[in-house]
Amino acid sequence: MTAAGPPADEERLARAALTRVLEPGDTVGGRWLREHGPVEVLHRLRGEEPPPGVSARRWEGLRARAAEARPERDLAVARDVGARFVCPGDTEWPSPLDDLGDGRPVGLWVRGRPCLRIWALRSVAVVGSRACTEYGAHMAATLGAGLAERGWVVVSGGAYGVDGAAHRGALGAGGATVAVLACGVDRPYPRGHAQLFGRIAEQGLVVGELPPGDHPTPSRFIQRNRVIAALTRGTVVVEATYRSGALATARSAQELGRFAMGVPGPATSALSGGVHELLRGSGVLVTDAAEVVELVGDMGELAPERRGPVLPRDLLDPGAARVLAAVPARGRATARDLAVGGGTTEDDAVGRLYELQSMGFVERHGDSWQLTRQANPAVFPGGGES
Known part of the structure; x- marks a missing residue:
């Protein structure tokens, strides 16, 4: 529905007049514009013969509006407030509005x-x-x-x-x-x-x-x-x-x-x-x-990835994480029991436990190990991770 070029002054005046005659979104009026052009539509609305398919009541209303339309005056008032009238075919006309088909605006007043x-x-x-x-x-x-x-x-x-x-x-x-x-x-x-x-x-x-x-x-x-x-x-x-x-x-x-x-x-x-x-x-x-x-937006304008805070446990390597997961929430366990629970050897489990101890996750009590307050908030509310 885009016009071939900028509208002539007569067409611009006709469209300005029709913004006072046709209601926004009037698809019947939009069809008239598409089939006959704004100058002819305005001429018919100011004439005696109604277009086909228009009731007598609506025809009288449109004629009354068309008779009162003074586009030169409206354009002058617009200029006084720093506004302009933009028509289909103007370089400033937003082509996405053409997607409205016969319901697109007759024109836009832009300030x-x-x-x-x-x-x-x-x-x-x-x-x-x-x-x-x-x-x-x-x-x-x-x-x-x-x-x-x-x-x-x-x-x-x-x-x-x-x-x-x-x-x-x-x-x-x-x-x-x-x-x-x-x-x-x-x-x-x-x-x-x-x-x-x-x-x-x-x-x-x-x-x-x-x-x-x-x-x-x-x-x-x-x-x-x-x-x-x-x-x-x-x-x-x-x-x-x-x-x-x-x-x-x-x-x-x-x-x-x-x-x-x-x-x-x-x-x-x-x-x-x-x-x-x-x-x-x-x-x-x-x-x-x-x-x-x-x-x-365009390709590549991505939102940042959403994730929760990085916790100390997230930084453990898989072997240490498995041994830590084997430590009971309550009570203590030997290195041999933790090796079984962590799926590793007893020597490896001991090494992992000392590593976890240095990071504040576990503490040693004789031959047994247990979680620290920091690592076990379920047992010690208010401490450690949440």
Whole structure:
């Protein structure tokens, strides 16, 4: 669906007008655009004859919107706030959005200096509950900072809770972040995040399908999620209930062939229920930025191997480890008994026992040997290894 070249001024104006006429995710309108082009679609919507398959009620609504559309004014308002209009066919248009088919955006209003297409190539979505817990906010901010430090762009929806924490984490690390809004980029929602959106516009990008001044609605929030999923190489969900927009974003990511990831939480928390349901399906469990990058990054960008601390017993050679394992947890044993238990000769067992004694594992009592307090925490609680 990518255009052959940059759109002409007439096509750009038509697309700008259609962002005020067609709702985000309107696949019928998207089919019209694919079959007839934006100039012809706008012309028909301003005419008398409805396209086939459109109800009279919907036709009147579309005509009313088309009659009120003033793309030159919208483009001027956008310029005043440092925004621009990006169309399919522009060099800045992110081609991953074309995976949405007829549901791809008519165009995008973009506020900020960086190139959206370049940033989308190495981006990850971090989304989650608005009413998140302290744990959720901490994990989102940590993920945002960790991804930014690794050169990844953090994309989210700018909402309260997890979204805001992810944006702040990326900004705090001096990294790149993109807020995808369900309203005009000149009037960000929620208003309580006005200062945050200002920081994002200075350091990153604020993006939306709706023209300047347009307001959010419940359906627009839902449709916004598909843009977040399509724009990025994977979506991480941090806290979500069974019914949440964040889970819808993850499902959209899966449908588009992107990675869907989840950060686990307490099994008793309703805010983690949706995430755990995702993980029980085809979602991938992640706990930090390194694990996210291992999935969505290039070959060789591996997370560090996870393992517990190295214990003194781990450093023993196999022969010494077998003799030590033969020493009873309670009481004492002779070198001859330990040789049998360790599968070796008595002379070798004695040598091994003196080696173990020098390392603090065993102690000698006459002709017998027993474990030290350090080596036997089961008998002496509070001492030795755990």
